[in-house]
Amino acid sequence: MEGNWNCHEIRVRYQETDQMGVVYHANYLNWFEIGRTEWIRSHGIAYGEIERKGLLLPVTDLEISYKQPAKYDDIVQVWTKLSSFSYIRLEFEVKVTRNDTLLVEGRTKHVWVNREFKPVRLDKTAPELFSLLKEKYKA
Numbered sequence: 001m002e003g004n005w006n007c008h009e010i011r012v013r014y015q016e017t018d019q020m021g022v023v024y025h026a027n028y029l030n031w032f033e034i035g036r037t038e039w040i041r042s043h044g045i046a047y048g049e050i051e052r053k054g055l056l057l058p059v060t061d062l063e064i065s066y067k068q069p070a071k072y073d074d075i076v077q078v079w080t081k082l083s084s085f086s087y088i089r090l091e092f093e094v095k096v097t098r099n100d101t102l103l104v105e106g107r108t109k110h111v112w113v114n115r116e117f118k119p120v121r122l123d124k125t126a127p128e129l130f131s132l133l134k135e136k137y138k139a
Contacts, residue, residue, distance in 0.1 A: 004136055005081045008038040012074045022069035028104050032094045035080035043136055053126050057110045064106035074098050085137040087121045088112050
């Protein structure tokens, strides 16, 4: 994929499937979360480090579209990229593929908050993180 995508592979576990033998739809949300944390890690910052700074990044909006099912023991790729960025908000685009077949696509929107869930400006609270994200958004 073109652009600043990060790819993380996941093998579908039995407990992630339903009676039809396909991945239960809610499990893709977990994979979106894994994709985000791995995107952040791939750019040199562990998500735990962000939380130790007192910052949280809750989901405020979610969009997901199912195209094809994944099945037990498939190896899928979770592709994640930063698609929108401001002082207080982030948006990630996510695609789940099996080889070159698109299975699921969607996006998540987030807002930076402190431990009291009050919105914060990232450029004021964690300027080094803001600079890194700004650099990666342009890439």
